[in-house]
Amino acid sequence: MHELSLVQGLLRQLADLAGKHGATSVSRVKVEIGPLSGIVVDSFCFGFEVLAVEDELTQRAILEIVVPPLQYQCCHCGSSCPATTTMPDSCPRCGTTLLVPAGGDGIVLLQVEME
Amino acid sequence: MCDDCGCAAPGPKVVEVNQSLLAANDALAAKNRTHIEALGAVAINMISSPGSGKTTLLEKTIERLKGELRIGVIEGDIETERDADRIRAKGVPVVQLTTGGACHLDAALTHRGLHALEDQLVDKKLDLLFIENVGNLVCPATFDLGEHQRVVLVSVPEGPDKPAKYPKAFVSSQLFIISKTDLLPYFDFSPAAAAKEALQLNPRLAVMELSAATGEGLDGWLDYLRSLCR
Ligand SMILES: Nc1nc2c(ncn2[C@@H]2O[C@H](COP(=O)(O)OP(=O)(O)OP(=O)(O)O)[C@@H](O)[C@H]2O)c(=O)[nH]1
Ligand SMILES: [Zn+2]
Ligand SMILES: [Zn+2]
Ligand SMILES: [Zn+2]
Numbered sequence: 001m002h003e004l005s006l007v008q009g010l011l012r013q014l015a016d017l018a019g020k021h022g023a024t025s026v027s028r029v030k031v032e033i034g035p036l037s038g039i040v041v042d043s044f045c046f047g048f049e050v051l052a053v054e055d056e057l058t059q060r061a062i063l064e065i066v067v068p069p070l071q072y073q074c075c076h077c078g079s080s081c082p083a084t085t086t087m088p089d090s091c092p093r094c095g096t097t098l099l100v101p102a103g104g105d106g107i108v109l110l111q112v113e114m115e
Numbered sequence: 116m117c118d119d120c121g122c123a124a125p126g127p128k129v130v131e132v133n134q135s136l137l138a139a140n141d142a143l144a145a146k147n148r149t150h151i152e153a154l155g156a157v158a159i160n161m162i163s164s165p166g167s168g169k170t171t172l173l174e175k176t177i178e179r180l181k182g183e184l185r186i187g188v189i190e191g192d193i194e195t196e197r198d199a200d201r202i203r204a205k206g207v208p209v210v211q212l213t214t215g216g217a218c219h220l221d222a223a224l225t226h227r228g229l230h231a232l233e234d235q236l237v238d239k240k241l242d243l244l245f246i247e248n249v250g251n252l253v254c255p256a257t258f259d260l261g262e263h264q265r266v267v268l269v270s271v272p273e274g275p276d277k278p279a280k281y282p283k284a285f286v287s288s289q290l291f292i293i294s295k296t297d298l299l300p301y302f303d304f305s306p307a308a309a310a311k312e313a314l315q316l317n318p319r320l321a322v323m324e325l326s327a328a329t330g331e332g333l334d335g336w337l338d339y340l341r342s343l344c345r
Contacts, residue, residue: 110132111129
């Protein structure tokens with residue numbers, strides 16, 4: 001359950017942000033979880049549900065998760081394939097089968113709404 | 116109140132943050148890397164499911180390289196000192212980190228381990244630092260510890276479908292070791308198929324097959340380690 005430790009980090013970050021902006025309540029949190037991040041979205045949401053209510057600052061916060069589609073890059077010609085959910089069999093430009101995921105492993109706090 | 120977002124205005128405000136949740140870990144990992152380099156060492160983060168043979172491989176590696184390279188080990192486990200005891204018996208400095216339930220090491224814990232290990236080093240010098248991560252193929256892959264190389268192991272009894280199921284570990288590693296090859300006659304495991312799947316995820320991955328039990332394939336691994344230290 002490394003999701004839980006990431007949620008703890010997120011809550012610390014929210015407390016910092018709220019302090020910096022003089023906010024007393026966080027209403028909405030938007031987080032991007034890459035499909036290759038190794039993070040289970042359900043576990044992350046569950047962890048947030050459990051931990052966010054423990055603090056007045058975040059107890060009413062709604063968590064919104066964005067999972068971006070994966071992009072692949074061709075090792076041969078360098079061109080990127082359009083984002084898909086499964087790996088394309090070959091590069092649409094040169095036909096090579098050596099494709100690697102480009103990014104998709106990030107876990108990013110995108111946006112926070114607070115008052 | 117800050118100047119840049121108009122937060123003095125009443126009502127909800129939306130703040131664009133765009134910061135990785137791993138930013139704090141990654142910053143600390145970078146510090147660890149500097150720290151490790153100050154010792155003169157190359158650090159290797161070893162990732163696998165429980166029981167793939169990480170500790171056994173380290174024991175054999177130390178036996179073979181001890182007179183040649185200065186080796187230190189940081190052992191990560193959820194509980195118990197057993198792995199560290201096994202390494203200590205081989206006569207190299209070792210630190211046991213217990214995560215107390217957490218399924219992975221992170222940079223902060225590794226930082227503590229580095230200091231504890233340094234305290235055991237008379238001349239503050241090392242060539243190779245092994246960090247044996249908690250037995251788990253999923254979570255450790257997310258956390259940079261400050262290592263230079265990441266090695267992922269899959270043992271023959273586990274089956275060859277691990278790369279497809281746990282892509283992150285393979286995408287982020289430099290070397291894939293297929294371990295316990297002495298068991299190949301008893302399992303339906305094709306090293307070529309496993310390698311192919313892994314290379315599809317990460318074409319730059321080096322692949323090695325070895326058995327710590329028989330020593331088969333160990334020379335390639337030892338040469339790989341030597342080349343990292345050069
Ligand atoms: N047949 C065979 N067995 C092995 C080999 N390497 C390790 N083993 C056995 O596999 C079991 C687990 O080995 P360990 O080295 O403790 O595995 P580990 O990856 O360190 O395990 P954790 O730290 O619990 O994740 C032990 O019983 C070893 O004796 C090998 O090359 N061949
Ligand atoms: Zn986990
Ligand atoms: Zn191409
Ligand atoms: Zn072990």
